[in-house]
Amino acid sequence: MLRLGRRTFGDDETLMMAIVNRTTDSFYDKGATWQEDAALERVRAVVDQGAEIVDIGGIKAAPGVEISADEEMRRVVDFVAKVRAEHPDLIISVDTWRASVGRAVCAAGADLLNDAWGGADPDLAEVAAEFDVGLVCTHVGPQQPRTRPHRVEYADVVADAIATTVGLAERAVSLGVDRDRILIDPAHDFGKNTWHSLEVTRRLDEMVATGWPVLVSLSNKDFVGESLDLPVGERLMGTLGATAICTWHGARVFRVHEVTETRQVVDMVSTIRGVRRPSRAVRGLA
Known part of the structure; x- marks a missing residue:
């Protein structure tokens, strides 16, 4: 069972986590949702497309201009509050590694802290426990x-x-985070070269076998681009190929830019696996 926000999901249910960047310099959207109105429209669009989760981030993952905790909060806290007011049942995730930011967004209505830098601030798990919200525990190797x-x-x-x-998940439980609110993420490309990201994709079933629900963030990543020698804007098909493999291996949550296309691939693979029924099956029966 997985419990996020007000909702509970069965072991075979898959979730779409749509990316909403409150940054000027995202590697993929290049600041398309930097302005608040554009970001709110993005949230509305992905909700209409069926996303169960939105993941709001105020800092791009790659090196760049230093963004203070105060500036990160200016980018995300009020926005979280506005999304919560407009979408009471939507699961709101915030991509941050800072406990101070985590505390502020939880107070504003966030349901999930996506700790994309794997415990860089160990107090973030304590914030998740304090507010009874979910936590994503990631693997980034030696990276800061x-x-x-x-x-x-x-x-x-x-x-x-x-x-x-x-280890991060068990530590979070020991601090008081509800076990049913924790996900683990191999973090493709983070602290990894392309060979490493391909390996964790190929062997994702081993992570799933731990019993912790697995989140994958594959969308338009460099390992896809290097595998196919394609720039960022041309990686959708490769992303969906990797998505199909991760679905077959049992991944539960998919952090994505393209919700509709990803959902169709995930549903098709889940149906082939036998964990999802066809939406309709009348061929040869009438």
Whole structure:
């Protein structure tokens, strides 16, 4: 069982987490939702497309201009409050590694803290416990926030990802976070080269076997671009290919830019797996 916000999901249910960037310099949308009106329209659009979660971020992951905690809060806190007022049942996630930001967004109505930098601020898990919200525990290897991997090596990247994320999850439980509100994320590209990201995709079933629900963030990532030699704007098909593999292996939550296309792929694979019924099945029966 997975409990996020006011909602409870069964073990075979999959969720779309739509990305909403409150930044001027996102690698994918290049600031398309920097302005509040545009960001609110993005939320409305993805809700109409069926996204169960929106993931709001105020800082791009890549290196760039230093963004203080105060500036990050200016970008996301009031926006979270407005999204909550307009969409009472929507699961609101905030992509932050800072406990101070986490506390502010939870007070504004966030349901989930997406700790994309894997415990860089250990107090973030305490915030999740304090507000009884969800927590995403990620694997970033040796990386510090907003740094790129350079010649990073693992004896076994999947084993490292499992040990790290499960350790973070168990620590969160010990601090009071509800076990049913925790997800683990191998964090494709974070602290990884393309070979590592391909390996965790190929062996994602090993992470799923831990029993913790697995979130994957594959959308338009560099490992897709390098695999196919394609720029950011041309990676949708490759992303959907990786999505199909992760769905087959049992991933539960998909952090995405393209909600409709991802949902169709996930539903089709889930139906083939036998964990989802066809929407209709009348061929040969009439």
